[in-house]
Amino acid sequence: MKAISIQNISKSYKDTKALDCVSLEVGRGQLFGLIGPDGAGKSTLFRILTTLLLADEGEAFVDGLHIEKDYREIRKRVGYMPGRFSLYQDLSVEENLSFFATIFGTTIDENYDLIKDIYVQIEPFKKRLAGKLSGGMKQKLALSCALIHKPSVLFLDEPTTGVDAVSRKEFWDMLKSLKEKNIAILVSTPYMDEATLCDKIALIQEGKILKIDEPEAMMAQFERPLFAVKTNSTYQLLNHLRLQSFTHSVLPFGECLHLVTTETLSPESIQEQLRLQGFIDVVVSKIRAGIEDVFLDLSHKAGNHA
């Protein structure tokens, strides 16, 4: 029995289709990432799985329980951390945690070993009001509260959004240690670089699943040659590359451009050609595709089909 099993779930809000025939499965002890930009439908899927929303079509099972018929039982078993910080800001760290422990019929002491790794980091501030914590600490507290009743499935909706880089790394380390305790985790994030930290990921855009696979496999399957192109006149080069016959797609990636070509070329030959065309400082190197490249490539294809 899978921890989460989703079959052809669709959901619309008035005219907009938030989810379009989504299917996926998450195994026990698996860290599953739902990767997609804002508005892709991630939060809607979370709310459907946590029984807060009803799907228009399709079925889903969480821990073997039907999301509509067995909603009461599901609510006892899952841990849910909504996208927005949703704890009581006027209660202290300790008061928040003990409140959530109590309403789930347990105590902090009973499940302390489960949250220990996370909670020790915020324990020095346990008398501080939750509203006065930093973003990273808020998320650690929220995770502690979602874990305190030893859920079998954990739903984390964008837990690292708005959190600094160091805290983000710590947070993912914690998730890794959690899955060793055989808790299935479904986590969503708009940050593509976090995808590689998951066991398996689903790329989602505009309510449609683009692809589901292990992140390594997904990157390895990227067939076309990919180059990072660096120059000081990025914008001019972007426009220039778009016109070249060998260009499949070119997109800005931070400081440089990622160029996908239709034919196999050596970085040196591209560099040479561009220098001749007036981009004196250009540096071209061949790179391995990241999840973001895969995502953009897939969403490009999906866009072309539509």
Place this chain on the structure above:
Amino acid sequence: MFKVFMAFVRKEFYHILRDKRTLLILFGMPLAQVLIFGYAVTNEFKDARIDVLDYAKDETSEQYINHLQSSGNFIVRKVLASQKDMEAGMKSGKTKLVVSIPENFSEDFYSGSPTQIQVITDGSDPNNANTLVQYLTEMTRSFQRTKRNESPNPYSIHVASRMLYNPQLASAYNFVPGTIALILLIICAMLTSLTIAKEKEIGTMEILLVSPLSPLLIILGKVAPYALLSFGNAVIVILIGFFVFDVPVLGSTVLLLGMCFLYVFTALSLGIFISTTVKTQQEAMMKSLMGLMMPSMLLSGFIFPLASMPTVLEYIGKLIPATYFIRILKGVMLRGVGLNFILFEVGVLLMMTLGFLLLSWRNFKIRLE
């Protein structure tokens, strides 16, 4: 189950005690309201300035003017010389009433022929003007009685009136029940609808729903502290009324407290009902202020008598819980009646409570939509 409930109540008390705004509404408002209504908003008056236009200028008119002042209600500001000066005082707002005594006042008065005294008041403040005229009429009558005491007119009808239950016409007798009704409504209905809306607004409702808590427990846990606090408030207002404004409690205290408790329930169920129809605190605030506070203040018979309203407003007034509660309070506190005299009002409040609870039950969403 009880442990969970207590944890919820404790959490709610933390919210209340740590929020200055809630605390102010909870404890500052009742006190301010009682004192404002008690000391400022009253129909009684003392030392009203009046002008006199005395055409008679004889002994009897002098006695009459002195008699008017003897009660402490009126002070003669100015004795006017001619009719032309009558409006000046009123225009400047210095005087509220002018008494004009005719030339042959003394003769007519003693000969028994009809005497007329002209009274002119400032109608821009009709309530006040009416009260002044009433007082003046009363004073004139008593003047007539004392003067004619030696030779009672065998044909005159003497009206002996007595205000039962409130002999001094003290306005505290009206505002204490009214204030209790208002305060309980504000605290129970407004604060509970606000606190439930707040959970929705900050997103904690989402987490509470994805937990083993049943909707009933969530609601009970949220309203129990407010029920307790507002009941305490009602007792404080009754005590202030009793000790500071001398408003008696003639009926049974147990019955009175029981009635307060019933009304707390009605107001709470109303607050819960409001909270099921709103998404944000602002919405909850608007609905409870406009939909509850205003009508309860204006249409419950607290400030304006229900019977003198246009039929439409009268019927709206009959839909307001405060209307019935004020009647109950006046009955029990001032007239000292027992339960059998207020059965109808109690029945209406019970029905309303049940109705609101049923509506909330139907409206409560176990999901987000």
